[in-house]
Amino acid sequence: MKSLLFALGTALAATLPASAQYTAKEWPEGPMKQRFANTCGGCHDINRLRVGYTPEGWLTVVRMMQNFDTPLPAEEWGPMLDYLIKNFPERARPAAVILDGPAKVNIRIWDVPTQGSRPHDPLAHPRLTVLGVFARIERDSTDEPRVRRRFLARHPKSELYAGFGDFAFWRMQVASAHLNGGFARAADLKAEDVLTDLAGADELIAAEEGAVEHMNTDHAEATRLYAIKLLGEEDGAWRISGLDPDGADLTAGDRTARFAFPQRVASAGALRQMLVELANKARAAS
Numbered sequence: 532m533k534s535l536l537f538a539l540g541t542a543l544a545a546t547l548p549a550s551a552q553y554t555a556k557e558w559p560e561g562p563m564k565q566r567f568a569n570t571c572g573g574c575h576d577i578n579r580l581r582v583g584y585t586p587e588g589w590l591t592v593v594r595m596m597q598n599f600d601t602p603l604p605a606e607e608w609g610p611m612l613d614y615l616i617k618n619f620p621e622r623a624r625p626a627a628v629i630l631d632g633p634a635k636v637n638i639r640i641w642d643v644p645t646q647g648s649r650p651h652d653p654l655a656h657p658r659l660t661v662l663g664v665f666a667r668i669e670r671d672s673t674d675e676p677r678v679r680r681r682f683l684a685r686h687p688k689s690e691l692y693a694g695f696g697d698f699a700f701w702r703m704q705v706a707s708a709h710l711n712g713g714f715a716r717a718a719d720l721k722a723e724d725v726l727t728d729l730a731g732a733d734e735l736i737a738a739e740e741g742a743v744e745h746m747n748t749d750h751a752e753a754t755r756l757y758a759i760k761l762l763g764e765e766d767g768a769w770r771i772s773g774l775d776p777d778g779a780d781l782t783a784g785d786r787t788a789r790f791a792f793p794q795r796v797a798s799a800g801a802l803r804q805m806l807v808e809l810a811n812k813a814r815a816a817s
């Protein structure tokens with residue numbers, strides 16, 4: 532972990548524009564310099580604003596600070612805003628650092644924070660950490676077309692670059708996982724606890740592409756009802772992006788949802804029956 536942080540720190544320093552390289556005592560010159568140094572560190576670390584903002588972003592931050600009763604005379608907020616916009620523009624993000632070794636991936640789903648929302652910290656939300664090793668899926672491997680199709684059905688915007696020569700799919704061989712559901716609600720999980728068991732489901736896997744297409748072409752209304760009646764999602768152009776023994780992945784634009792089947796299905800016939808039963812259930816639901 533130490534070496535990762537160090538590597539990121541190095542990358543950060545290397546990409547800073549020269550104008551942003553100041554220390555705490557060397558704030559940029561300007562009529563508001565003294566006021567800034569005296570006032571803006573009053574409630575929090577003053578260095579947090581080094582990340583920089585767009586002019587609109589600064590306007591929002593300044594309004595927030597006014598709401599927090601930052602002690603600044605009314606007539607100085609204008610010059611302060613100018614000082615902040617001029618000296619702390621939005622900063623370029625550091626380049627990615629590639630490190631060798633086993634991978635640890637945190638998969639989290641949370642509402643994208645908007646400026647001013649609380650809490651800011653994604654770590655304050657429930658999360659699942661998945662540990663394992665990644666292996667590249669070569670273009671000419673037998674798995675690649677299916678992996679590509681399933682991924683692009685789920686992430687259609689990736690079509691833009693999925694054809695590039697340096698684009699590749701990687702499969703994570705999951706070794707274990709750790710669930711943190713909040714205070715005193717944590718559990719170590721085995722790989723099989725978080726993976727869908729595909730044993731004996733070859734027939735379903737072979738039928739998946741056709742079943743997805745059939746549902747989206749001929750039963751779009753049933754899919755919409757799964758989403759809004761059975762899952763309580765908002766109305767939208769819901770479609771199925773993938774099917775597996777444990778359930779169905781649904782998408783509507785940028786929204787995604789997961790429908791877990793009440794019991795596992797392994798054959799094409801059982802899948803068809805499950806989808807019909809669920810459609811009847813959704814229609815009956817008020």
Ligand code: HEC
Nearest residue numbers: 570571573574575579580592596599600601602646647651
């Ligand atoms: C009266 C207390 C107070 C003062 C003084 C103050 N702030 Fe803040 N500031 C806050 C609080 C509270 C937050 C939100 C903290 C959080 O949610 O983590 C915050 C957050 C911020 C953020 C982060 C905003 C975000 O969306 O994450 C920036 C940037 C910031 N302040 C800049 C400033 C500047 C510039 C000044 C001086 C003009 C200033 N602050 C003075 C209370 C203050």
